[in-house]
Amino acid sequence: MNIEFFGTGAGLPAKHRNVTGIALNLVAEINEVWLFDVGEGTQRQLLHSQIRPRKISKIFITHLHGDHIFGLPGLLSSRSFQNGDDKPEDMDIYAPKGVEEFVRMSLKISRTRLNYHIRYHEINDGEMILNQNGFQVTATLLQHGIDSYGFRVVEESHEGELLIEKLKPYNIPTGPLLGKLKRGERVQLEDGRILDGKDFVGERKPGRVVTILGDTKFTEKSIQAAVGADVLVHEATYEAGQEKMAAAHFHSTTGQAAKIAKLAGAKKLLLTHLSARYMIHDHSELQKQAAKTFSNTRIVKDFDVIEIPLKKGDNVE
Numbered sequence: 368m369n370i371e372f373f374g375t376g377a378g379l380p381a382k383h384r385n386v387t388g389i390a391l392n393l394v395a396e397i398n399e400v401w402l403f404d405v406g407e408g409t410q411r412q413l414l415h416s417q418i419r420p421r422k423i424s425k426i427f428i429t430h431l432h433g434d435h436i437f438g439l440p441g442l443l444s445s446r447s448f449q450n451g452d453d454k455p456e457d458m459d460i461y462a463p464k465g466v467e468e469f470v471r472m473s474l475k476i477s478r479t480r481l482n483y484h485i486r487y488h489e490i491n492d493g494e495m496i497l498n499q500n501g502f503q504v505t506a507t508l509l510q511h512g513i514d515s516y517g518f519r520v521v522e523e524s525h526e527g528e529l530l531i532e533k534l535k536p537y538n539i540p541t542g543p544l545l546g547k548l549k550r551g552e553r554v555q556l557e558d559g560r561i562l563d564g565k566d567f568v569g570e571r572k573p574g575r576v577v578t579i580l581g582d583t584k585f586t587e588k589s590i591q592a593a594v595g596a597d598v599l600v601h602e603a604t605y606e607a608g609q610e611k612m613a614a615a616h617f618h619s620t621t622g623q624a625a626k627i628a629k630l631a632g633a634k635k636l637l638l639t640h641l642s643a644r645y646m647i648h649d650h651s652e653l654q655k656q657a658a659k660t661f662s663n664t665r666i667v668k669d670f671d672v673i674e675i676p677l678k679k680g681d682n683v684e
Contacts, residue, residue, distance in 0.1 A: 368393060368522075368675045370598065372667045373412035375639040377582075377618075378434055383647055385412055385669055386434040387599065387640060389579060391520065392418065399424040403518065403579045408581045409438035410445050413668060417568045417680040420446040421455050425497075426434060427504070428462035429581025430515035430679040436466065440473035447482045461504070463498050463514045464489050490516060501574075505593040509583035514615040516581050522574030525677065530567050537562065573678050579634070582640065584614050585623040593631035598675055601627060602640035603666070607656040621653050625660035636664045637673060 369392045374385035386406030395398050400422040402409075413420065420442065446455055459468060467487040474481070490496050491507035501523045506516045529549045537556065539545060547554050549566035555561050578596040580589055582604075589616055593599045605613045607622035619627075621638060628636040637659060645653060650666040658665040667673070 368577075369397060370577070370600065370637070370673045370675065372415060372420065372639060372669060372671050373416070374406045375641060375667050375669055375671075376434075377602070377640045377642050379643065380406075380408060381643045384641065384643070385409075386437075388412060388438065388577060389639075390416075390418055391577060391579075392421075393502075393580075393595040394422060396420075396522070397502070398684050399653050401425045401502075403427045404429055404435040404581070405438040405442055406434050407437040407469065410442040412669065417595045420449045421453075423458070425459045425461065427518050428460065428577075429517070429579075430463060430513055431465050431469070431510060432513070432582065435581070436469065439466075440470055440477070440479070443470065443481060443485070444474070444479045445478075447480075455483040457486065457628050459488060461488045461490050463508070463516065482512050492516075493580045506628050507588050509581060509588055510586045510617060511582045511584065515583055517583070517589060518579050519596070520579070522576070525572040527569035527571050530569055547599055563664075576679065578631075582618060584617045585610075585619055585627070589627045590631045593627060593633050596631065596633040596676075598626050598635045598637060598673065599631065599633040600637045600639060603638040603653065603657070604640055606645070606653055611630065621657040622660060625657035625664060628661040628664070632661065633661075635673075636661050638664060639664045641666070 371390045373388035376384035376386050380386050385408050387404040388406050388409035389403040391401045402420050402423055471513040488496060490506040495503055495505050497504035503521045505519045508526050509515045509517055539572045544554050548567050551568055553561060553563050576596045578593040582602050601624040602619050603621045605620045606617035607620050609620055613620045624638055637679040654664055654666045
């Protein structure tokens with residue numbers, strides 16, 4: 368699992384930073400890629416990565432401002448031509464009310480026909496919008512002047528590993544018996560001894576939690592969405608000290624994002640959606656501002672890829 372950033376800017380594209388587009392790469396887990404927002408130019412940004420549009424199975428839209436959706440019709444259209452003669456898999460789009468109308472009208476006016484089906488899912492505050500293949504996604508309404516959502520992605524816990532070293536004295540050959548033990552079942556050996564699989568399987572590994580928030584001013588709802596997250600992706604349109612301006616425009620500062628991460632008990636904070644006024648050489652100072660409150664902070668750039676490793680074994684119910 369990793370997160371790849373295709374745009375880390377706010378409002379409009381800049382030479383050094385495109386507008387919002389984030390991919391949660393779950394190819395290793397479920398052979399899918401999920402996109403979170405599709406700003407203008409996202410499909411061109413994809414050309415610089417290993418991700419192919421045919422792998423994108425789900426798109427989550429935080430809100431309807433142009434810098435988060437203007438790339439959507441183009442990406443959906445191009446996806447029809449990326450697989451040669453093979454028809455792409457159907458697509459699911461989870462978004463606030465209005466995205467379906469926007470996409471359908473854009474495709475209609477441009478006389479674009481897709482060779483796959485799109486399923487639209489209108490999201491609401493506090494609703495679990497997805498529960499399949501070992502992942503749950505919940506939407507949380509934030510504060511941005513228009514409906515803007517955050518998404519909390521929770522992976523189910525992983526089965527413990529079979530303790531091969533502990534089994535060595537029993538000389539069990541590779542085959543069905545090992546499979547049963549791995550599932551925690553009881554088995555009987557040829558000499559009559561009975562082994563309980565629970566004694567030979569390590570602790571379950573807790574699943575990972577990723578929270579990706581849309582544009583928002585400082586709000587307690589962000590804390591709720593990010594509780595215990597392994598990674599929190601939060602906007603930082605303004606630098607610390609610009610809280611009044613941030614509030615007036617329904618955005619956040621580096622310091623406010625760091626406070627959210629600290630109060631939520633998150634493990635890592637990734638700051639994105641930076642104003643075009645901040646150049647790449649400003650990243651160090653912006654990161655220092657946030658690190659005063661939350662040390663494990665990183666200002667991300669376009670094309671940054673952040674790995675999210677499995678957790679170590681733990682007592683999981």
